[in-house]
Amino acid sequence: MRIITVAILALALVAASYTVRLFIRDRSSIRATFFWILIWLSIGVFAAFPDLLDFLMRGVMMQNRMFFLFIVAILILYAMFFRQSNQHTMMKRQVSRLAQEIALLRATLDQELSRHEEKQSKQP
Amino acid sequence: MKLAITLSAYNEEKNLKPVLEEAAKYGEVILVDDGSSDRTVQLARDCGAKVVVHPINLGQGLAVLTGFKFALKQDFDMIVEMDADGQHDPAEIPLFVEKMNRTGVDIVVGSRILGSNYQGAPWARRFFLPSLTRLINLLTGYRMTDSMCGFRVFKADSLRRVMPVLDQMLEPQYLAAEMFIRFSRAGLTVAEVPIRLKDRASGVSTKGLFRYGLGVSRSILKAVLSKKG
Incomplete structure (x- = not known):
């Protein structure tokens, strides 16, 4: 695994846990929490499996x-x-x-x- | 005949006193203070007006609506709307009342264009006012010469009937245009009386003509597209 992939995965993890913390402290709505966790999760998944990104890219002809x-x-x-x-x-x-x-x-x-x-x- | 005179003011301490004193001769004065930071509220109370104070600045249109709502909670026959900056002469209120009693219409609007000192008005006003009024006439079927004048008298019962619709207005800060479109849909009738426009005793108007024109156009568009009332 390349360093950049590890860094992106770590960043996504930290951001997701921070989002959950905000929700626990009642500083974020459940809707916003779900939305941001989904974003961080997507970033993590695409960093770990870049081929998935290529597959989606080809799907929209880019x-x-x-x-x-x-x-x-x-x-x-x-x-x-x-x-x-x-x-x-x-x-x-x-x-x-x-x-x-x-x-x-x-x-x-x-x-x-x-x-x-x-x-x-x-x-x- | 019980008359409520509603005025909306924002930092008008320099112009307010003579207007309130003169207006009090013709009916009960209700002043809506739109979040002023000067002594407007104190002055109005000293002059014996009933005062409704917006905790924050909401714009002239909403201040006018607040005045209407407060007046409608009480037992008035007619509700006058006029500016607090001294440009409207309260001594002309009897002309409105007489016109309303004679014609039986729901609203009497002051017309600066029919007034004797209109020729001295700035060119921008002489261009924009008739143009916007023509557009509103086209949309409403009314035959007004000055739809933007803020000196108006309403029958309380008629205003009460349309108040729920006025409360839903999309651009209340540009009240006039949208209001007439809603009035025409409710079947209210309108007549005009000529008025003389006085100069402000002090200060300058906060309405920029271009911005105002743009806002009015936007409110017309929204009112036309809106299906409510």
């Missing part, structure tokens, strides 16, 4: 291993960016609605309090 890896990485990043930006929009909208609700509740409460105080002051 000849350059680096080019294939770049395309796959870019596609994954695009998909992640798309999902994140959708989530960001939804969260922004939810935060706005929440802020609006807080403002309205606070104003209603203030109004009720001042009404109550007014009533109290009128009582003998």
Whole structure:
């Protein structure tokens, strides 16, 4: 086994265990944990069995291993960016609605309090 | 006739006082503070306005909607929407009310174009305003001359009816265009009154014309594509 293969395998292992640790510490969702473990696992498998990469490459009619890896990485990043930006929009909208609700509740409460105080002051 | 006058403000301490004092002559004033960092809230409270405070800056459109929601929780017959920067004259509110009572429409919109001092407006406004209004007229079937004016009066019952739909707006920061598209789908009727636009007493508007035009166009597109209300 070449040194570079060992290094990539070690890196994938460390990254996967770090991902699991993040999940245990409740700093990552189960969905994100699965996704990243799958990524690290794929990296490890392709490092150990580069022929598998060649097999997949030929399946999509590509000849350059680096080019294939770049395309796959870019596609994954695009998909992640798309999902994140959708989530960001939804969260922004939810935060706005929440802020609006807080403002309205606070104003209603203030109004009720001042009404109550007014009533109290009128009582003998 | 109970009138709520809703104003939305963001760091308007320099312009606010005369507007609130004048507006209070015509109805109950509700000020929505959109996360100001100056003394806007304190000033409004001192002037006797009911104040709703956004904990963070949400943009003018959402501030307007907050004002509507707060006013609709109470027993008002009409709801006025106007700017807090002093460009709209509260003394013109009776013109809106009179028009609404006379025509029976659901919304009365102020028109700067029909107003007597429009010729002095900057060229960009004179170009963009009628163009956007023509587009909105085309999409809604209304015959307005100035759809972007933020001085409007609504019948409370009509506004209550469309509020769930307005609450779902996709680009609330560019309220006007999308709002009229939703209103036309709900079958609400619109009339206009000429208004005079005053200069801001202090400060500059935070709306860049190009950015605003782009935002309005985007909100029109989204409203047209949206099937909801």
